[in-house]
Amino acid sequence: MLENLFVGIAQWLRALLGGVGVPVEINEAIVMLVKLVAILVFILINALWLVYMERKVAAYMQARIGPNRVGPKGLLQTTADIGKLISKEIIIPKKADIAVFLISPVLIFVPTLMVFAVIPFGKNMAAIDMNIGVFYLLAIASLSTMIFWMGGWASNSKYSLIGAMRVVAQMVSYELPLVLGLLGVIMIVGSMNMSDIIAAQEHTWFIFTQPVAFLIYFAAAVAETNRCPFDLVEGESEIIAGPYTEYGGMAFAMYFLAEYANIMVICAMATIMFFGGWHAPFGLTFIPSWVWFFLKMYALIFIVMQLRWTYPRIRVDQLMGFSWKVLVPLALANIFITGIGMKIYQAMGW
């Protein structure tokens, strides 16, 4: 019953619309729309909650209590913050490129939302089951570089411009090891369909067969979301807030929430590619598959948050060197060894 909760809701909706006599095409369109709206609401609520989680994690790591006044245990703190941010004025700098300046925070959520459409949250629970799922995700995710740059450039401020340059350089550099790292898994599975990749991990998670690939992916992914220790983009001690320097109120909040939505994307992706997706470990299948998926995802998010409060920021030259001189060669070596290993196993007849 719980296992098929969301699948059941979709079927019920389909049957309901079919019973009223809605044509099949419009029926499907409505179901798809409901799915996408559900995902959007899910992302926004999660992003809100993750801000709270980040503050709590930070507080406990620094021996503080963190937000504890608004709502039970301070749970409504970020809701109150968003309420404040909405009521604030969005100041547009005099020399800004107004249209681009205002479009950028609006667009920042679009790639993230499009990416979530292909993520399978549980058994049969991908909104769209796409043959080239992983590749689609990487392609769409690469668009966000442009949107960050739009914001930084249009602000027409020195700090924003330096931040925008760093965004472009960093995100382009780390996209390469990210893709090359995932290639090891794709080679083993022989498919870019996320459901196939999860199905291939029924017995062994790829974290055990591709540990190096996971480390490369995780490092590159943290850099892609501009999180510490790779948060040079918004390094507040150097360039205030990077591309977001000139943004205030809800426009700033959009970037802020998008960062947390992107953390969700990379952690969901790591769960799918390396931690068996919605498969239950140790045969604990009485717990629904989507609960397992979220448990794994939040465990990874927790690690990302811990990283931020554990490590200092690295330098710009170290950032570039780490990507091009460490991660990329390592990823290429991993692909090479994976290929040889696959051939050896085939020769042994496994």
Add this chain to the structure above:
Amino acid sequence: METSIYSVIAFYGLAITILGNATLVIFARNIVHSVLFLAVTFIAMGGLFLLLDADFLAAVQVLVYAGAVCIMVVFGIMLIQRSDMKATNLFNRQTFAGAGLVALVVAMCAVFAGRTAWTDLVAAGEVPANTVQAIGELMLSKYVIPFEVAALLLLVALIGAIVIARDEEVKANAGN
């Protein structure tokens, strides 16, 4: 390929988006705006590929053109010092050369469009659901030489970039 009313509507929507944005790329006087319109054009072209059931090509279009080619232009913009971006994408006076080039491109498109057997293409019917494997196999069998030549070209470009960057550094050190 579908030929329902929805795909026809989608096609005209995409066609208008592509042509409109491509026109704006040319007529925008600020080169930053031009790049952004160019990105929209590329993404809409990815939509055209989707309409033809070529989902892999659509993703490549978005990844390579919108995600990488536009970023290259962005690098170019940021490396050039210019205090005012208002008039950075202007027309030149090479009317005759431009007209000749455009005529050549149009003629080439017309020749290829005339030589393509459109009715056969439509009659060929279903596109296989999984195109990635077929593309990969073709690239490493029938088209292996062009594929490897392209790889070699990229390698040469990469090494060239490194050599140019290194040379500057050596000179700067020698100057000190």
